[in-house]
Amino acid sequence: xxxxxxxxxxxxxxxxxxxxxxxxxxxxxxxxxxxxxxxxxxxxxxxxxxxxxxxxxxxxxxxxxxxxxxxxxxxxxxxxxxxxxxxxx
Amino acid sequence: xxxxxxxxxxxxxxxxxxxxxxxxxxxxxxxxxxxxxxxxxxxxxxxxxxxxxxxxxxxxxxxxxxxxxxxxxxxxxxxxxxxxxxxxxxxxxxxxxxxxxxxxxxxxxxxxxxxxxxxxxxxxxxxxxxxxxxxxxxxxxxxxxxxxxxxxxxxxxxxxxxxxxxxxxxxxxxxxxxxxxxxxxxxxxxxxxxxxxxxxxxxxxxxxxxxxxxxxxxxxxxxxxxxxxxxxxxxxxxxxxxxxxxxxxxxxxxxxxxxxxxxxxxxxxxxxxxxxxxxxxxxxxxxxxxxxxxxxxxxxxxxxxxxxxxxxxxxxxxxxxxxxxxxxxxxxxxxxxxxxxxxxxxxxxxxxxxxxxxxxxxxxxxxxxxxxxxxxxxxxxxxxxxxxxxxxxxxxxxxxxxxxxxxxxxxxxxxxxxxxxxxxxxxxxxxxxxxxxxxxxxxxxxxxxxx
Numbered sequence: 001x002x003x004x005x006x007x008x009x010x011x012x013x014x015x016x017x018x019x020x021x022x023x024x025x026x027x028x029x030x031x032x033x034x035x036x037x038x039x040x041x042x043x044x045x046x047x048x049x050x051x052x053x054x055x056x057x058x059x060x061x062x063x064x065x066x067x068x069x070x071x072x073x074x075x076x077x078x079x080x081x082x083x084x085x086x087x088x089x
Numbered sequence: 090x091x092x093x094x095x096x097x098x099x100x101x102x103x104x105x106x107x108x109x110x111x112x113x114x115x116x117x118x119x120x121x122x123x124x125x126x127x128x129x130x131x132x133x134x135x136x137x138x139x140x141x142x143x144x145x146x147x148x149x150x151x152x153x154x155x156x157x158x159x160x161x162x163x164x165x166x167x168x169x170x171x172x173x174x175x176x177x178x179x180x181x182x183x184x185x186x187x188x189x190x191x192x193x194x195x196x197x198x199x200x201x202x203x204x205x206x207x208x209x210x211x212x213x214x215x216x217x218x219x220x221x222x223x224x225x226x227x228x229x230x231x232x233x234x235x236x237x238x239x240x241x242x243x244x245x246x247x248x249x250x251x252x253x254x255x256x257x258x259x260x261x262x263x264x265x266x267x268x269x270x271x272x273x274x275x276x277x278x279x280x281x282x283x284x285x286x287x288x289x290x291x292x293x294x295x296x297x298x299x300x301x302x303x304x305x306x307x308x309x310x311x312x313x314x315x316x317x318x319x320x321x322x323x324x325x326x327x328x329x330x331x332x333x334x335x336x337x338x339x340x341x342x343x344x345x346x347x348x349x350x351x352x353x354x355x356x357x358x359x360x361x362x363x364x365x366x367x368x369x370x371x372x373x374x375x376x377x378x379x380x381x382x383x384x385x386x387x388x389x390x391x392x393x394x395x396x397x398x399x400x401x402x403x404x405x406x407x408x409x410x411x412x413x414x415x416x417x418x419x420x421x422x423x424x425x426x427x428x429x430x431x432x433x434x435x436x437x438x439x440x441x442x443x444x445x446x447x448x449x450x451x452x453x454x455x456x457x458x459x460x461x462x463x464x465x466x467x468x469x470x471x472x473x474x475x476x477x478x479x480x481x482x483x484x485x486x487x488x489x490x491x492x493x494x495x496x497x498x499x500x501x502x503x504x505x506x507x508x509x510x511x512x513x514x515x516x517x518x519x520x521x522x523x524x525x526x527x528x529x530x531x532x533x534x535x536x537x538x539x540x
Contacts, residue, residue, distance in 0.1 A: 004096055006096055006097070006100055008097070008100070034093055036093075043093075043097065045093050045096050045097075056151075057154065057155045058150070058151045058153075058154025058155050059154070061154050061155065061157060062154060074100075074104070076157050078099075078155070078156055078157035079155045079156050079157075080091075081156070081344055082099065082156040082157065082158065082341060082344060083091040083095055083096055083099060084090075084091060085340040085341060085343065085344040086095070086099055086337045086340045086341055087091040087095035087098075087099075087337070088090075088091065089408075
């Protein structure tokens with residue numbers, strides 16, 4: 001099962017490190033990363049595989065949100081189906 | 090595959106534009122619960138609803154977590170109670186109370202179906218049932234009631250229309266301490282639909298499967314935001330933008346509905362693609378109409394803008410879901426929409442204009458506070474006007490007016506939460522009693538004979 005992790009907010013040091021470490025600790029495998037900086041705005045979108053994850057998706061999503069609050073970014077994890085449904089005919 | 094832009098767009102829709110799944114409503118048939126006595130029936134009803142819907146809140150919460158889209162309300166609709174209490178209608182309230190208790194046990198906010206379908210005639214047991222409605226609404230918290238008084242195929246049952254005027258008055262009077270909230274949980278319909286997931290008019294039709302999951306999507310804020318990006322566009326392009334946006338919103342609803350039905354062991358019913366406003370800023374249908382170019386909702390041009398909006402929403406939604414149903418369109422409740430509240434407070438929108446708008450929107454006169462001393466026959470006449478619009482135009486129309494006790498034009502009513510607040514609006518003070526007291530039926534229109 002795959003999910004999308006979105007990280008947005010003001011750019012600062014160590015965002016990717018913190019997020020990827022967080023995912024690794026929960027056995028979430030990163031399959032694809034795309035990241036851009038627009039002015040001071042940081043945006044990263046990760047496609048991750050959560051099949052081997054230690055907790056279920058809704059709990060992971062909650063943890064991601066909390067991590068975001070801790071490091072001052074917005075972090076969301078959502079099932080990839082929501083994007084496939086909304087953006088593909 | 091989706092692009093990064095798509096991902097960020099979805100996140101913005103949820104975080105900034107109030108995209109949500111407005112309701113997951115489980116429809117449950119109560120036909121297997123009919124017993125010899127009201128007491129036994131009430132017990133069976135409570136047990137069935139609690140067992141079929143036991144996981145609805147939990148499932149909605151985990152789906153919301155997984156897809157990252159809020160699911161605001163979890164609800165249940167049931168078979169019209171008048172049908173299952175036909176043998177003991179004077180005790181129908183026991184079943185109403187059992188349903189209210191079930192709603193509280195399940196932790197859902199509303200349960201709909203304390204209803205009667207009397208569009209052609211009122212049977213004796215239905216007459217008795219309708220008389221129980223005000224008391225039942227006053228002594229329960231989460232139960233909603235509706236009565237279908239007309240249809241395109243059968244005409245308008247004017248005896249039922251007369252009763253409903255009195256029922257609204259009484260429901261408000263018995264809840265005078267809460268601004269007449271009883272009437273806010275009551276709807277009079279013409280052409281009621283059997284798979285509507287929205288309250289207060291939801292009930293589970295007898296033609297439905299045993300247990301179904303219907304989902305109502307929303308997102309007026311998302312549509313408004315999309316239109317803000319093209320302020321100079323002509324109306325053809327604006328309609329196209331609304332259609333595209335409705336498509337995306339509905340796809341989210343379809344995904345959640347299918348998955349919810351699977352997990353709840355129910356049949357996937359329909360997605361209702363209504364734009365349902367809330368009193369929150371930026372979650373308003375009125376503000377979409379204003380974004381389209383009407384200075385204040387209620388002004389000239391409002392009906393045209395609403396007609397376009399309603400139609401474009403349907404077109405986008407139908408493309409997005411294999412099973413569209415319910416009311417599907419734009420809702421225009423007054424007390425639940427910040428733009429409507431402001432227009433009503435400023436005297437810019439009148440009951441007459443709202444009535445015109447109901448010709449082209451998905452439902453009818455909704456959540457409108459009127460003076461507590463409005464005669465019952467005047468309320469009946471308002472219902473008759475709405476029912477006539479529905480009957481002739483082959484669409485659902487509804488009336489949910491609150492004759493707020495001890496309040497008059499200029500006063501406010503405040504129900505709190507999703508039901509919102511509203512100024513008391515003026516009605517015409519002309520006498521309609523002679524028309525209403527005639528009784529009988531308004532015959533079905535000529536274009537109903539299609540066979």
